[in-house]
Amino acid sequence: MSAPAVASTPSPAHGTLHKCGDISATPLKSSIVFSINDRIGILDECLAAIKALSINLTRIESRPSKTDDWDYDFFVDFAATSSDQVASVVKALEPLAKQVHIVGTAGDTLPESTPWFPRKMVDLDTFADKVLEMGEELDADHPGAKDPVYRARRAEITKIAKTYKTGMPIPHIEYTKEENETWGAVFNKLTTMFPSHACREHQYVFPLLVQNCHYGPEAIPQLDSVSRFLKDCTGFTLRPVMGLLTSRDFLNGLAFRVFHSTQYIRHHSRPLYTPEPDVCHELLGHVPLFANPDFADFSQEIGLASLGASDEDIERLATIYWFTVEFGICRQGDKIRAYGAGLLSSFGELEYCLSGKPELRPFEPAKVAAQKYPITEYQPVYFVAESFKDAQMRVREFATSLDRPFSVRYNAYTESIEILDSKEKVIRYAQSIKTDMLTLVDALQKLN
Numbered sequence: 001m002s003a004p005a006v007a008s009t010p011s012p013a014h015g016t017l018h019k020c021g022d023i024s025a026t027p028l029k030s031s032i033v034f035s036i037n038d039r040i041g042i043l044d045e046c047l048a049a050i051k052a053l054s055i056n057l058t059r060i061e062s063r064p065s066k067t068d069d070w071d072y073d074f075f076v077d078f079a080a081t082s083s084d085q086v087a088s089v090v091k092a093l094e095p096l097a098k099q100v101h102i103v104g105t106a107g108d109t110l111p112e113s114t115p116w117f118p119r120k121m122v123d124l125d126t127f128a129d130k131v132l133e134m135g136e137e138l139d140a141d142h143p144g145a146k147d148p149v150y151r152a153r154r155a156e157i158t159k160i161a162k163t164y165k166t167g168m169p170i171p172h173i174e175y176t177k178e179e180n181e182t183w184g185a186v187f188n189k190l191t192t193m194f195p196s197h198a199c200r201e202h203q204y205v206f207p208l209l210v211q212n213c214h215y216g217p218e219a220i221p222q223l224d225s226v227s228r229f230l231k232d233c234t235g236f237t238l239r240p241v242m243g244l245l246t247s248r249d250f251l252n253g254l255a256f257r258v259f260h261s262t263q264y265i266r267h268h269s270r271p272l273y274t275p276e277p278d279v280c281h282e283l284l285g286h287v288p289l290f291a292n293p294d295f296a297d298f299s300q301e302i303g304l305a306s307l308g309a310s311d312e313d314i315e316r317l318a319t320i321y322w323f324t325v326e327f328g329i330c331r332q333g334d335k336i337r338a339y340g341a342g343l344l345s346s347f348g349e350l351e352y353c354l355s356g357k358p359e360l361r362p363f364e365p366a367k368v369a370a371q372k373y374p375i376t377e378y379q380p381v382y383f384v385a386e387s388f389k390d391a392q393m394r395v396r397e398f399a400t401s402l403d404r405p406f407s408v409r410y411n412a413y414t415e416s417i418e419i420l421d422s423k424e425k426v427i428r429y430a431q432s433i434k435t436d437m438l439t440l441v442d443a444l445q446k447l448n
């Protein structure tokens with residue numbers, strides 16, 4: 001492709017959905033994930049084991065496993081009457097399936113058609129190693145496809161993402177001389193363009209990354225150091241990922257202020273080209289913006305809207321993500337500047353997007369969400385945001401028009417998602433706002 005960077009979420013969610021019965025009157029809605037091999041009848045045996053416990057299944061989603069050939073991963077929602085019953089489901093499945101995990105249990109009463117979504121930070125562990133493509137497997141036209149040394153190195157690095165769990169420090173990678181030189185070539189080329197093409201927020205943060213995270217042409221910065229820096233700035237953290245996640249999983253991560261980041265680098269033969277996100281794209285394109293509070297809020301807004309959204313709405317939100325976080329440009333005074341990571345990590349498209357050749361349109365989420373886009377060439381149209389705050393408000397307004405009959409909020413203290421589906425929860429939320437308002441009034445009075 002001519003555009004060197006592809007967004008981390010180009011594909012729509014692709015799970016297979018089945019409806020399997022009615023939810024009970026006062027359910028303890030629970031979700032588990034397990035893997036099975038392709039032995040004939042094994043899924044029937046698993047479902048029969050659950051049915052034998054007199055438990056109603058409400059939803060099953062299947063995906064081909066990317067961690068083991070011919071295996072399938074199943075996400076199963078069911079209505080239990082107690083936590084003991086949830087544990088009994090796990091016990092019944094363990095002799096039949098691999099990697100049986102509880103990924104969520106909640107007493108709320110969401111509609112039974114609601115797709116599973118992570119409620120706690122630790123729930124992200126269930127899909128971090130489930131990738132659509134790239135990662136260890138490379139397409140035939142990938143520059144490194146015929147290089148066994150590069151492929152082995154990729155496998156070595158992606159193994160870290162495969163075994164990573166919430167709360168762990170991100171393992172240090174001892175990058176080779178060749179890898180650091182590839183990074184240096186990209187770094188030197190792009191940093192000549194940032195002063196004239198990158199938005200002011202990117203330009204403000206970049207020197208801080210040089211000071212705090214060893215950004216420079218000599219060596220690839222470590223994700224762990226960068227993640228700690230972001231955490232201090234906006235609460236965003238990085239999480240290593242093997243390759244491209246589904247749009248649903250990737251966007252769901254943003255709701256927790258978690259950005260899934262690759263840790264491997266493009267092939268050294270073509271340092272200014274990559275057909276996929278790599279560590280150059282993440283560190284030079286994405287990271288500087290996640291250190292900006294308004295951009296962090298905007299990104300999380302898209303993530304929160306994606307929780308429990310329908311497949312159609314996930315596609316709309318992924319399109320908005322594409323035209324903003326990946327390929328967004330914004331107005332700053334009388335200038336137009338780039339803030340999308342796909343632009344800021346692509347020498348050619350960064351120049352092209354501000355050249356006056358492509359069509360520029362105002363950022364209106366409903367129209368953006370319906371816009372078709374190519375993933376293997378420069379974008380024919382870009383959407384211009386007035387500011388990140390304005391874009392966030394517009395996305396929030398757009399999110400209320402989506403087909404989701406409940407509201408959510410992120411509780412940063414517990415690192416969990418709250419479903420605002422009862423009077424008690426809404427009152428508790430209102431009380432937390434009231435406390436913040438009292439602090440605000442007190443601060444204003446003292447300023448006066």
Ligand SMILES: [Fe+2]
Nearest residue numbers: 007008277341
């Ligand atoms: Fe990206």
